[in-house]
Amino acid sequence: MALQTARISAEGGKAQRVYLLLRDEITRGDLPPGAVLPGELRLADHYGVSRVTIRRALDVLAQEGLIDRRAGSGTVVTGAAPQRAAIAADFATLMPQLVQMGQQTTARLLSYAYIPAPAPVSDALRLADGVRVQRAVRVRLMDSAPFSHLTTHVPDDIAQDFSETDLAGTPLFRLLERAGVQVDHATQSISASLATPDVAEALEVAVGAALISLTRVVFDATGRGVEHLAALYRPDRFRLDMVLNRVGKAGARQWEPVLVPMTGAAE
Amino acid sequence: MALQTARISAEGGKAQRVYLLLRDEITRGDLPPGAVLPGELRLADHYGVSRVTIRRALDVLAQEGLIDRRAGSGTVVTGAAPQRAAIAADFATLMPQLVQMGQQTTARLLSYAYIPAPAPVSDALRLADGVRVQRAVRVRLMDSAPFSHLTTHVPDDIAQDFSETDLAGTPLFRLLERAGVQVDHATQSISASLATPDVAEALEVAVGAALISLTRVVFDATGRGVEHLAALYRPDRFRLDMVLNRVGKAGARQWEPVLVPMTGAAE
């Protein structure tokens, strides 16, 4: 569990910010295992805080086993990212590939309601004002470890027969097919954002942690918007990987993404 | 300028975290212009802080013109994202498309050195231990507004004739071509991370802000690693957009990214 994380986020002072930054650098591989950290004094100067604050952050990192501190020797990075067999997503399909067999993803439905479409959603889906949509918030887990927080909006006439158990068990993609929607094309935008308290709790991360943000808008053959997805992914458990192969001769700077065959089926 | 930002990051307590979270939700469009924020008391409860702390965060947001507060009425979101004509990147090429003509990107060289390859770099490029590489850190700006922080590693035998002025002016892609490298394929991984003090200063954001993180490894025709790029992008000034078109008939859940012709040439 994220007991330590919870306790730290409850404190939530400067020490936790430094802790988050250092942990981010370690789990990202920027500070690989074996690397020696600068002295506490240098760290204090670099982060603009005092040694005591640096010390508190290092205390937590040491308690989590990420670093090893030895008097006189210095502080070295021991364990890298927990490397919880991160899920890699195929770029084109955005269906996560389960890197290891036997690992399954399940979904947990957090909320479920029919509401008038919020402005950003109705704009993206090109809906008229006041159109009602089904809003579902789900968390997807792999081996009972959450890795994605999904907020979907679907026009209510399409989502009429999406029951709660449907949403908990079936990918929305399949549900749209079942509803007779002819999915045609989609637009995606990838960004980064911070974990707000509610998603932080759902994803079991600290408030203020970095998350991958993906917004996808799906249209049917008639050009009608049928789904709006706002997804947040834990960077330590989810990756967006792609391979680029050069197309054409020298001078033609164009790349072709390699399409990986889809095996999993999740969002 | 980022004067206010600098002052806040100097304070750096809970108030700044709440400020960052709220600002993130506003600039992301999650809280669109015209939306009314919950009362300060509710916000305090939601973020697990006291009302005074919420107040401090709202003070800064109001000072920046993002929200408008009226006693008795409430707090409404006024200005959305600065919408500084965000740069959209073509997915396949990762060359940013300049949305408006006349906008040009320039690069500023922050550091430049020949060093033994760090472990993550030598691993990714499949270099032998101790191989020396050229490390260059650059910031790319559009209309003198920084949007990306680029750290590149290139084996020194390739980078021999990359001068400082070359690096400041020419995209590394072109420099590789000039060096006779036959670029063949590349792997990319997209994630999210937090702004450390050094990149925060370079990108003119607050420490702890969310950044898009992109790691690219380029190989030549012989399978040799020729470039390692670690890029950090400001989410408010850079987007990763893609269009997905469905390939095949119903039931074939495969997508094809649309390749947009490249116009710009930057990293």
Add this chain to the structure above:
DNA sequence: CACTATTTGTCCGTATGTATG
């Protein structure tokens, strides 16, 4: 036109975290 509920604005004393030496 009052009356009420809610919200922002302002002040206080206290507690805790942080900086400094």
Add this chain to the structure above:
DNA sequence: TCATACATACGGACAAATAGT
């Protein structure tokens, strides 16, 4: 590591402004 001085966060109380009844 400890002790002291300072900055920040907290919780409460109260006033002023707004909107609806």
